[in-house]
Amino acid sequence: LRGAFLAVFLLAVSATVAVSQDSQPCPDEVDLVLLSFQAADAALVAGDEETAARHLAAAAQVAPELIGAEERLLLARQAELAGNRKGAQVQLAHIQTLFMRRQERPPEWLKLKILQLEMEQAGPRVLAPPSPEAQDAFARAKTAARAERSDQALLLYRKALRLSPGYVEAALALGTLESRLGHSPEAIAAYRTAVAADPDRYEALVSLSDLLWEEPDRELKAESLRLLDHAIELRPDLLRIRKESAERWADWGDAATALERLSAYRDRATPEERAATDRRWQQLRAVRPDATTSAPESSSRAKIPFGIARRLYEQGSFEEALEKLAQAERDDPTFSPAPDLAATIYLAMKDDVRAEAALRRALRPSDVRTYERLANFLERHGRTADVTKTWEDAERAGLTKALARLAQLQRGTRNSVALYRRYLEQAPNGEFADEAGAVVGEADRRQRFALSTASAVGLVALGVLGAALYLRLSGATLAGWLAKEPGQAREIRPLVGRLRHEVLKHGGLLLTDARTRLGGDDALARSEAAQLLASRLYGERGLVTQATALLDELKAAARRRGFTLNFRKDPILSRVKQAVAELKRSRRTLEGVPRGVSEKALRNLTARLERAATALNPATGNQLGHLLDDAASTRVSWDDLTRLFASAHGRGEPPPLEPLGFFAEDPPASPRLRMEPQDWETIWRNLFTNALHESETRAGLALRLGLLGERQSDPITGQESVRFVLADNIPRALTADMIRGRAAERGLGVVADLVRKHDGLVDVGPPPRGRETYLKGIVLEFPALEEETP
Amino acid sequence: VKRILIVEDGTEYLDAFTRLSAPGSATFVRTGSLAEALARLDAEPFDGLFLDVVFDRTPVDELAGDLDALITRFGGDRERAVRQLAENQGFYVLDAVAPRLPAEFPVVIAYDFSDEPQRFERLRKRVPRLSGLPDGASISKALELF
Numbered sequence: 001l002r003g004a005f006l007a008v009f010l011l012a013v014s015a016t017v018a019v020s021q022d023s024q025p026c027p028d029e030v031d032l033v034l035l036s037f038q039a040a041d042a043a044l045v046a047g048d049e050e051t052a053a054r055h056l057a058a059a060a061q062v063a064p065e066l067i068g069a070e071e072r073l074l075l076a077r078q079a080e081l082a083g084n085r086k087g088a089q090v091q092l093a094h095i096q097t098l099f100m101r102r103q104e105r106p107p108e109w110l111k112l113k114i115l116q117l118e119m120e121q122a123g124p125r126v127l128a129p130p131s132p133e134a135q136d137a138f139a140r141a142k143t144a145a146r147a148e149r150s151d152q153a154l155l156l157y158r159k160a161l162r163l164s165p166g167y168v169e170a171a172l173a174l175g176t177l178e179s180r181l182g183h184s185p186e187a188i189a190a191y192r193t194a195v196a197a198d199p200d201r202y203e204a205l206v207s208l209s210d211l212l213w214e215e216p217d218r219e220l221k222a223e224s225l226r227l228l229d230h231a232i233e234l235r236p237d238l239l240r241i242r243k244e245s246a247e248r249w250a251d252w253g254d255a256a257t258a259l260e261r262l263s264a265y266r267d268r269a270t271p272e273e274r275a276a277t278d279r280r281w282q283q284l285r286a287v288r289p290d291a292t293t294s295a296p297e298s299s300s301r302a303k304i305p306f307g308i309a310r311r312l313y314e315q316g317s318f319e320e321a322l323e324k325l326a327q328a329e330r331d332d333p334t335f336s337p338a339p340d341l342a343a344t345i346y347l348a349m350k351d352d353v354r355a356e357a358a359l360r361r362a363l364r365p366s367d368v369r370t371y372e373r374l375a376n377f378l379e380r381h382g383r384t385a386d387v388t389k390t391w392e393d394a395e396r397a398g399l400t401k402a403l404a405r406l407a408q409l410q411r412g413t414r415n416s417v418a419l420y421r422r423y424l425e426q427a428p429n430g431e432f433a434d435e436a437g438a439v440v441g442e443a444d445r446r447q448r449f450a451l452s453t454a455s456a457v458g459l460v461a462l463g464v465l466g467a468a469l470y471l472r473l474s475g476a477t478l479a480g481w482l483a484k485e486p487g488q489a490r491e492i493r494p495l496v497g498r499l500r501h502e503v504l505k506h507g508g509l510l511l512t513d514a515r516t517r518l519g520g521d522d523a524l525a526r527s528e529a530a531q532l533l534a535s536r537l538y539g540e541r542g543l544v545t546q547a548t549a550l551l552d553e554l555k556a557a558a559r560r561r562g563f564t565l566n567f568r569k570d571p572i573l574s575r576v577k578q579a580v581a582e583l584k585r586s587r588r589t590l591e592g593v594p595r596g597v598s599e600k601a602l603r604n605l606t607a608r609l610e611r612a613a614t615a616l617n618p619a620t621g622n623q624l625g626h627l628l629d630d631a632a633s634t635r636v637s638w639d640d641l642t643r644l645f646a647s648a649h650g651r652g653e654p655p656p657l658e659p660l661g662f663f664a665e666d667p668p669a670s671p672r673l674r675m676e677p678q679d680w681e682t683i684w685r686n687l688f689t690n691a692l693h694e695s696e697t698r699a700g701l702a703l704r705l706g707l708l709g710e711r712q713s714d715p716i717t718g719q720e721s722v723r724f725v726l727a728d729n730i731p732r733a734l735t736a737d738m739i740r741g742r743a744a745e746r747g748l749g750v751v752a753d754l755v756r757k758h759d760g761l762v763d764v765g766p767p768p769r770g771r772e773t774y775l776k777g778i779v780l781e782f783p784a785l786e787e788e789t790p
Numbered sequence: 791v792k793r794i795l796i797v798e799d800g801t802e803y804l805d806a807f808t809r810l811s812a813p814g815s816a817t818f819v820r821t822g823s824l825a826e827a828l829a830r831l832d833a834e835p836f837d838g839l840f841l842d843v844v845f846d847r848t849p850v851d852e853l854a855g856d857l858d859a860l861i862t863r864f865g866g867d868r869e870r871a872v873r874q875l876a877e878n879q880g881f882y883v884l885d886a887v888a889p890r891l892p893a894e895f896p897v898v899i900a901y902d903f904s905d906e907p908q909r910f911e912r913l914r915k916r917v918p919r920l921s922g923l924p925d926g927a928s929i930s931k932a933l934e935l936f
Contacts, residue, residue: 497877501844504925505900509806512928517810525813532809536802613926618902621925625905716855717881718912736865756870761863786906 033059033066040071047216053078069095080117081219089117108158109178109189115165116189116196134164138173138431145177146376148347153177157190166197169431172204176369179211182310182341187211195227202426203368203400205231206241210367213248214303214337225252231398238398239265240365243277250284259284302332309341318345329361336364343373352381368399375405384409404432407439417443475566478573478624481558482631486676488561489632490758493674495553496628500621503547503576507616510536510543514609518593518602530593533609537583537590544587547580572623579615582608629672629785634680636722638668641707644681648688655695660708660725660768671711671722672785675758686751687726687778694730704729708768708777711784722784727767727774734776736763759783792816792936793835797827797883798842803900807840810929816936824854824883831890838896838936839887843880850875855882881913888916896936898923 036059043052053074060067060075067075076091092114099106130138141156157174161167175190188211194204205227212224228245235241246261262281266274309324322345328338339361346355359374371394378387388409395402400423407419420436427433482489510533517529537543551567558565567577589597589605597605638659646654662669673680688705695703706727713720738748755762761781767774794816796803804820819834821827830836845853853875860871875882880899891897896919903910903922914920921935 500902500925501900505902505923505927506802506806508924508926509803509929509932510810512926513810513930516930522813528809532805536806541800616926618904618924618926621902622904713909713912716885717878718906718909719878720906720909756865756867759870762865786908 033063037066044074049074049217050078050219064094067094069098072098076113081217081223085117089114092117108155108162109186112158112161112165112171112193113189116193130160130164130167130170134160134167134170137163138167138170141170141173142431145173146380150177150181154181161193165193168194168198168201168204169427171197172201172207173431175204175207176372179207179369180340180344180373182313182337182344184211184214188215199230200234202231202234202398205234206398207367207369216303221248221252225249235398238396239268239273240397243269244365246277246280246284250280255284302328302335302338305331306335306338306341309338313341313345318349321345334364336362336367336370338362340370340373343377347377352377363393365397368394368397368402371397372399372401375402400426401431404436407432407436411439473566473569475564475569476558477570478554478565479570479627479631481561481563481565482627485561485563486632487679488557489628490674490676492554492557493628495550495557496624499547499550499554499576500624502541503543503550504616504618504621506536507543507547507579508613508618511609511613511616514606514613518606518609527594530590534587534591538587544580544583547576551576551580572620572627575615575617575620579612582612582615586612629674632674632676633785634673634675634677636669636671636673636680636709638663638670640681641684644684645688645705648685649692655692655703655705658704658706658727658771660706660727660771661710663707663709669709669711671709672787673722673758673782674785675760675782679754679758683751683754683780686748690748691726691728691730694728694732698730698732701730704774706768706771706774708771712781720784720786721781724780724782725765725768725777726780727771727777729773729775731775734764734778738764755780755782792837792933794818794838794840794933794936795827795830795834795836796820796840796842797824797880798822798840799845799847799879800842803840803842806929807933811933812930816933823848823852824886825852827883828887828890831887838898839891840932840936841880841883841897841899843899843901844877845879846876848876848879853879853882854886855879884913884917884920891917893918895919896921898932898935 036055040052040055040059043049043055056067056071056075060071072091072095076088076095079085079087079091092110096106096110096114099110137156137160141153141160144150144156145153154174154177157170157177160170161174164170171190171194175187175194178184178187178190188208191204191208191211194201195208198204209224209227209231212220212227215221215224225245225248228241228248232238232241232245242261242265246258246265249255249258249261252258259281262277262284266277266281269277305324305328309321309328312318312321312324322342325338325342325345328335329342332338339358343355343358343362346352346358356374356377359370359377362370363374364370371390375387375390375394378390388406391402391405391409395406403419403423403426407416407423410416410419417440420432420439423432423436424440476484514533517533518526520526535542538545551573554573555565555567565573567573570577586605586608589601590609593602593605641663642657645657649655659668662671691703691705695701706725708723708725708727710723711720712723752762754760760783761779763779765777765779767777791814794807796807796818798804798820799822801820804818807816807818816837819830819836821830827839831839850857850872853872855875857868857871857875860874861868864870864874880901884897884899887897895917897917898921900923902925904924910920910922923932923935
């Protein structure tokens with residue numbers, strides 16, 4: 001009856017005011033103001049805020065001082081809905097002034113709203129990170145909120161926002177708390193602040209959209225739809241908000257858009273999810289296109305009992321409030337604010353069981369806050385498994401914070417870092433940004449360290465490998481060196497001779513039967529053998545000492561010629577080197593044998609000694625000898641000698657050079673001498689040139705030369721040599737002394753030097769037997785390599 | 791048990807043979823020069839002769855061989871002549887003792903003739919039971935040569 005009376009009264013007043021505004025201005029402004037107020041009140045009672053605001057605005061034009069805070073708030077809201085942010089800001093500023101006149105502190109949300117409007121007017125801008133003081137206040141607010149100290153939490157969240165007006169996390173948290181406490185306008189204001197600071201913040205968009213959708217104002221619902229669409233753009237992967245969007249567009253009355261949203265949802269939904277929406281799908285498809293804009297707006301039946309319950313709760317009448325909330329839930333089981341507020345009340349009553357049940361009933365995929373609240377509750381009760389599941393649900397519902405909370409729960413795992421990383425991507429300045437940044441940074445640092453360590457290890461390995469390869473491949477082998485400098489074979493022959501004798505021969509004698517000698521049962525014999533081996537291997541003239549010294553001398557000889565010998569890659573000397581290394585490693589054990597060593601040590605020792613003996617095998621010495629001979633030997637060739645003679649003579653037919661001795665054989669013998677071919681040729685070129693020159697000084701002398709070659713051997717050592725006699729018919733005297741240095745002007749000094757260099761002999765003697773037509777003979781003798789003529 | 795006369799400038803071979811040969815296989819007597827070796831051979835019965843080759847620790851005047859002839863041969867180069875004697879002393883000792891040894895008397899010289907078979911054969915004409923000690927041969931292998 002009262003409602004009907006009010007409606008009639010409203011209609012009457014509205015008609016009166018409309019007539020007065022549209023026709024002549026009323027001379028009595030006071031009456032007009034009064035009428036405007038009455039009309040506004042009537043419109044408000046009827047739920048028409050827009051009309052009420054229009055009347056109030058008219059009244060404010062005439063008597064602004066009569067407009068109270070609530071009316072200003074209505075005007076601000078309408079101005080904002082109309083896109084007039086400046087107007088809304090002016091109205092809110094009036095409210096601030098009213099509080100100040102009453103010497104009361106304006107509510108925090110009012111300041112925040114003014115700031116938000118300022119920011120929205122200024123357009124998007126980059127907000128500075130929250131100050132440390134703001135962060136501190138925020139942290140303390142969170143602590144208070146978790147402890148259900150809501151009043152303190154609200155104060156601290158607001159303080160954080162006052163200190164850093166663009167503090168999105170604080171605004172979000174404040175919105176969540178205000179919403180939980182049933183303070184929808186304040187929650188909306190807080191979420192608006194968050195959206196203003198970060199227009200792409202998914203949680204803020206969805207939360208604000210949810211709250212606005214619950215409002216009866218159609219414009220707010222329209223804004224809710226826009227916000228949800230923007231959220232879908234940001235998180236196209238979240239199917240639930242597509243479905244929610246479809247439902248809202250359908251409720252809004254736009255079946256076409258709803259159908260489009262639902263289609264997008266069904267395209268990516270599971271078969272079960274598709275089946276669940278089939279009915280809605282069919283309904284939307286059945287709606288005629290022209291009917292889409294005239295569908296009635298929805299309004300939950302639960303709102304009235306919920307509003308009553310909210311007031312009862314604020315008055316402290318918990319039981320009554322719970323009754324009303326139960327009614328709200330019965331009226332609309334999908335109206336989540338009812339069980340949400342019920343949970344708050346149960347928590348205040350310390351009834352955790354019912355609180356949890358209410359929180360679970362309040363869960364809505366479209367309202368991420370419900371998951372957060374349940375998760376926080378479960379966390380306080382140590383329900384880790386349930387907490388994880390709830391945060392996972394929240395994450396699927398699109399709650400960015402859930403990523404950080406899940407990461408915390410899984411801290412120390414690789415997945416935790418991935419979750420923190422996702423959180424940072426979605427909320428770079430989020431509540432857990434510092435923590436997530438630290439974890440991700442540390443993980444990245446470790447990864448970089450691991451990579452750099454791996455790289456360093458790789459580089460070291462490469463370095464080691466490179467060094468090993470360098471050691472293995474760099475430098476020259478003995479054969480390589482001698483191939484380039486065959487003349488050095490003669491220089492190092494004494495070193496190689498000593499190596500063969502002192503190391504290879506003695507090594508064989510000492511080491512070959514090492515196992516037999518050291519493995520016997522006679523301890524005394526074993527001890528004596530060990531002592532002998534130790535003294536012969538490691539003493540001043542010991543095998544190891546000498547081998548090391550000889551190898552060093554070889555290296556030094558090569559180095560003097562600009563070559564670096566690499567024994568590691570030398571197929572022959574590497575064996576010597578290996579043997580020396582084995583013997584060096586054997587020293588301690590070998591010297592310990594007289595005092596007694598273990599069986600294992602003895603076995604290792606004999607194995608080492610045997611390996612050394614194997615390395616110092618007879619082939620090693622022979623190969624060394626062959627190497628030197630191959631590098632610096634000359635095969636004597638009659639043809640080569642005649643060519644040399646012709647070359648020394650120059651143009652024209654050279655004098656006859658008679659082959660004698662094995663040169664006269666058919667075919668001529670061709671022994672091999674330990675001498676480089678170059679020295680060999682130099683000797684003969686000088687001898688031939690000298691003979692030709694001498695003959696030219698003798699007028700009328702028809703030069704005749706004979707060259708004898710014959711093998712011979714040393715009667716004592718048995719060593720083979722080759723004797724050459726260059727016979728001539730030149731009457732000039734020539735003595736051995738002249739050849740050995742005092743006839744240098746005739747090139748013979750060079751010959752003498754080369755002969756001496758190659759351990760040969762040079763002399764002057766009679767012509768070969770039976771060849772007395774020659775006057776004398778220059779005798780040369782060189783050591784020969786024992787080899788049959790091929 | 792064989793008795794082996796070892797001629798070497800040091801005691802390496804003696805030590806090795808004595809301590810490393812199988813017990814009871816042989817006894818060894820060492821001399822450091824040709825003169826001493828000849829004296830021993832005249833005075834005592836031996837079953838074999840072992841000759842080192844290089845005697846670079848032996849005083850020049852104790853080296854076997856005609857140093858003067860070598861100096862002449864090498865054109866007055868005494869150093870070379872001494873080196874020739876020292877580095878081949880075993881052969882000079884062998885040359886000196888060969889006429890006194892029975893044909894069947896085994897002589898082992900510490901020289902590897904594997905590359906010089908003709909040289910070895912030339913020497914064997916004078917000492918039929920001559921053996922060269924190959925590089926790497928063991929004590930037991932060396933003793934088998936006697």
